Amino acid sequence: MTDPNRELAEHFSRNLRDVVLLLRRVSADQPITSQQLAVLGSLEGGARRMTELAEEHGVRLPTMTAQINRLERDGLVVRGRDASDARVVTVEPTTAGLEQLCAAREQRIVFLTERFAALDDEQRAALAAALPAFDRLFAGP
Amino acid sequence: MTDPNRELAEHFSRNLRDVVLLLRRVSADQPITSQQLAVLGSLEGGARRMTELAEEHGVRLPTMTAQINRLERDGLVVRGRDASDARVVTVEPTTAGLEQLCAAREQRIVFLTERFAALDDEQRAALAAALPAFDRLFAGP
DNA sequence: GAGAATACTTAGTCAGACTAAGTTAGTCTG
DNA sequence: CAGACTAACTTAGTCTGACTAAGTATTCTC
Secondary structure, rough: OHHHHHHHHHHHHHHHHHHHHHHHHHHHOOOOOOOHHHHHHHOOOOOOHHHHHHHHHOOOOOHHHHHHHHHHHHOOEEEEEOOOOOOEEEEEEEEHHHHHHHHHHHHHHHHHHHHOOOOHHHHHHHHHHHHHHHHHHHHOO | OOOOOHHHHEEEHHHHHHHHHHHHHHOOOOOHHHHHHHHHHOOOOEEEEHHHHHHHOOOOOHHHHHHHHHHOOOOOEEEEEEEOOOEEEEEEOOHHHHHHHHHHHHOOOOHHHHHHHOOOOOHHHHHHHHHHHHHHHHOOO
């Protein structure tokens, strides 16, 4: 009679705390915060608008304004203007910003690689097989 | 030549952002924050010490002091004293605190259940098969 | 061209993280 | 057993990062 989806959800709900704690541990002792890293990641492909960034990160515009202020203060991004619309503010990463992004990303991947290496083959295979389902579960609206 | 663990890690690293955004969406519009929910969860089994709580949540003691201050102000927990050691402060949930915990937990589970229901059988089976690996991957030191 | 909508910024508040320093209580040592 | 050290919290001060409300340009629409 128990809903298998609910059982899965309960298990995941219990695991969520571990994930959050793990993420905190990964991002601790890094020169930039996980938020800053996420924003820099959005700028990797080139200049973006403030509204785009806010939407993509699920925050309000004033929050992104403050975030970009900090990143600009630290020399990781620069603000620009859109030629076709004078209201629009664009944001681009600096060379230093891209370097920080690469370094932080690499550090995170190395950390995760070590975690994966601690699993046995069967567990690794199970996780690999679950990847498409994960993409589907966590992405989208 | 590519390390399969690293490939897994890269995929997960890319997915982390989706998870974070999803978590933010789940906890938005809830009466209590995800941090408060997590702390209340630690108190479900009875009174705990401040140091225990801080350690369990990976934060420093002053952070937990402030957190418990807010929870106490909102009537969700009460501070107590340890009979055998007058330095120790204990924290217990109130009835209101336990109610909030149950309600928030239920809401989170319902949300996740809906996400799981949107998957097909194959994806669901893959996720279910990956659960033990997940426990191993995210738990522990 | 006036009024509405859009794109940001500013100002003010709050949660939640940190360090450094203070207080009180227990422990240990000569 | 007194003095020093350690342990358990709290307080004070700072920072990031989230929000709303309100202000300023600029563009769009009728």
